[in-house]
Amino acid sequence: MRAGHAPGRISAGAYVLHSGLGKWSGDDQQAAxxxxxxxxxxxFLGKIPPRRFLRAVAAAEIATGAALLIPFVPALVGGTALTGFAGGLLGMYWRTPGMHKPGSIWPTQEGMAVSKDVWLLGIALGLVIDGLADCRNRR
Structure with a gap:
């Protein structure tokens, strides 16, 4: 891990890992x-039972958070995992009525908590770009 990657990987990794651990033992109300x-x-996610869905999300968050926090996991791998996670959250933000102002990317009060996850996507894309550059430089 490059020293310059540490702040983003630690902050995003700890956040996502903590989120996943909190969901792992979630109750029926949280799952629903x-x-x-x-x-x-x-x-299409409606076909998955809520408890199974919550466990799958928790497992994905734990794996993503761990990948970011483990120093020997390449930036490209951690960044790709985080891109998927952040992209899913931002897609949910965009597709859920009432989270953003009509015809605008800017959030409503209800969408503020999810819209802030754009910082995760920024960290993720920075890691992916650096990881791809590293791959190219090794050739």
């Missing part, structure tokens, strides 16, 4: 809430 919001944005 998270599943309902995700299925509203991505209807």
């Amino acid at each position: 809430g998270i599943h309902g919001m995700a299925a509203g944005a991505y209807p």
